[in-house]
Amino acid sequence: xxxxxxxxxxxxxxxxxxxxxxxxxxxxxxxxxxxxxxxxxxxxxxxxxxxxxxxxxxxxxxxxxxxxxxxxxxxxxxxxxxxxxxxxxxxxxxxxxxxxxxxxxxxxxxxxxxxxxxxxxxxxxxxxxxxxxxxxxxxxxxxxxxxxxxxxxxxxxxxxxxxxxxxxxxxxxxxxxxxxxxxxxxxxxxxxxxxxxxxxxxxxxxxxxxxxxxxxxxxxxxxxxxxxxxxxxx
Amino acid sequence: xxxxxxxxxxxxxxxxxxxxxxxxxxxxxxxxxxxxxxxxxxxxxxxxxxxxxxxxxxxxxxxxxxxxxxxxxxxxxxxxxxxxxxxxxxxxxxxxxxxxxxxxxxxxxxxxxxxxxxxxxxxxxxxxxxxxxxxxxxxxxxxxxxxxxxxxxxxxxxxxxxxxxxxxxxxxxxxxxxxxxxxxxxxxxxxxxxxxxxxxxxxxxxxxxxxxxxxxxxxxxxxxxxxxxxxxxxxxxxxxxxx
Numbered sequence: 001x002x003x004x005x006x007x008x009x010x011x012x013x014x015x016x017x018x019x020x021x022x023x024x025x026x027x028x029x030x031x032x033x034x035x036x037x038x039x040x041x042x043x044x045x046x047x048x049x050x051x052x053x054x055x056x057x058x059x060x061x062x063x064x065x066x067x068x069x070x071x072x073x074x075x076x077x078x079x080x081x082x083x084x085x086x087x088x089x090x091x092x093x094x095x096x097x098x099x100x101x102x103x104x105x106x107x108x109x110x111x112x113x114x115x116x117x118x119x120x121x122x123x124x125x126x127x128x129x130x131x132x133x134x135x136x137x138x139x140x141x142x143x144x145x146x147x148x149x150x151x152x153x154x155x156x157x158x159x160x161x162x163x164x165x166x167x168x169x170x171x172x173x174x175x176x177x178x179x180x181x182x183x184x185x186x187x188x189x190x191x192x193x194x195x196x197x198x199x200x201x202x203x204x205x206x207x208x209x210x211x212x213x214x215x216x217x218x219x220x221x222x223x224x225x226x227x228x229x230x231x232x233x234x
Numbered sequence: 235x236x237x238x239x240x241x242x243x244x245x246x247x248x249x250x251x252x253x254x255x256x257x258x259x260x261x262x263x264x265x266x267x268x269x270x271x272x273x274x275x276x277x278x279x280x281x282x283x284x285x286x287x288x289x290x291x292x293x294x295x296x297x298x299x300x301x302x303x304x305x306x307x308x309x310x311x312x313x314x315x316x317x318x319x320x321x322x323x324x325x326x327x328x329x330x331x332x333x334x335x336x337x338x339x340x341x342x343x344x345x346x347x348x349x350x351x352x353x354x355x356x357x358x359x360x361x362x363x364x365x366x367x368x369x370x371x372x373x374x375x376x377x378x379x380x381x382x383x384x385x386x387x388x389x390x391x392x393x394x395x396x397x398x399x400x401x402x403x404x405x406x407x408x409x410x411x412x413x414x415x416x417x418x419x420x421x422x423x424x425x426x427x428x429x430x431x432x433x434x435x436x437x438x439x440x441x442x443x444x445x446x447x448x449x450x451x452x453x454x455x456x457x458x459x460x461x462x463x464x465x466x467x468x469x470x471x472x473x474x475x476x477x
Contacts, residue, residue, distance in 0.1 A: 061390040087389075098384050101405050103404050111388070115397070122400055
């Protein structure tokens with residue numbers, strides 16, 4: 001049985017971090033962080049600046065490797081060859097949103113399937129159905145009328161929505177978002193947070209790093225505090 | 235800054251003496267020669283059609299060079315950066331393009347004249363090769379200057395290889411277009427002298443007229459070339475401003 005399926009057989013968690021330690025060189029930034037995320041979970045991680053929230057999110061996204069401990073996403077351990085295929089079901093929205101500048105909102109959404117359909121992405125020859133699905137994702141976040149607009153011409157809130165639409169189109173099982181509502185006014189922040197957690201109804205797990213307590217407790221089922229390298233549920 | 239100016243002044247003074255530039259007699263003679271030379275200059279309107287043809291050939295050589303060179307660079311630049319290619323391969327491609335880049339375009343022109351014979355084809359191939367080595371460097375530097383978070387967000391969802399390169403190129407496309415236009419300007423200037431080694435273009439005609447001491451014809455060619463190069467520079471500048 002392949003490693004990924006074997007692990008899935010014993011755990012239904014979409015994401016697991018067990019006793020994770022991480023250091024950038026001097027002293028551990030994360031000290032024994034553990035987190036189990038089930039399908040449909042919505043988790044907010046809070047903490048002071050520099051507490052390691054973004055680092056934890058990068059570890060969960062497989063962008064960093066822990067010094068000690070294990071991170072598994074969809075049953076596959078970070079660093080294992082199977083993780084490359086797991087990435088296609090993992091959406092990662094960094095604080096700067098990771099949008100391709102100068103390209104349209106539609107292009108940025110279609111990027112969500114560039115890994116699974118590299119030739120379509122390279123040639124731009126997407127089947128009509130895929131384009132319709134991408135437009136549907138933009139419609140879900142209220143941006144279908146701006147599908148052909150350059151993301152550079154969109155407001156901060158609209159750019160956040162494009163990033164969420166990419167995750168929707170990607171069909172991700174896990175969405176990791178770093179400060180998804182920062183720099184937005186209160187109303188827009190609430191709208192974006194609502195859109196972000198919406199896919200959890202269909203079983204997608206959402207993990208977001210947040211600063212805003214009100215947003216965290218209103219929209220997320222579980223809220224954690226990362227302090228002194230230790231993660232505690234509030 | 236004053237210290238640097240003083241150092242440059244001292245070096246210039248010492249080397250002027252070493253190179254024989256400190257002798258007043260040298261300048262007296264230079265002024266006399268300039269006068270004689272100016273008497274020989276003129277403008278031959280009858281040569282304008284021929285000069286325009288030659289300049290057009292120079293432009294074609296430059297345009298081909300930047301087109302083929304640009305295509306090669308699009309393929310090689312992603313292979314030159316560890317962001318996209320395995321580190322070993324990227325360093326090998328980077329080292330090879332760096333080595334090729336140290337050879338001036340005029341030497342590549344001599345090489346291609348030997349391979350394919352004299353004419354514009356040799357110049358076009360020389361400029362294509364030279365352009366590709368330069369654009370590879372400019373392109374991979376542009377790719378590597380992309381914000382780390384964009385790269386992370388694409389790698390995190392499994393995008394790698396050519397799709398990753400394509401997305402990064404899209405992100406830096408303004409710089410890429412600007413580099414291509416800059417290389418077109420550069421090629422036009424370089425292509426004017428490739429004719430000196432038989433690789434086609436306006437340089438070939440200038441050399442021929444120089445050899446028979448027809449300075450009026452040379453002046454005509456130089457004026458047409460200068461107007462052409464300035465026109466390309468201005469057009470390229472305006473295009474780059476609009477990007």
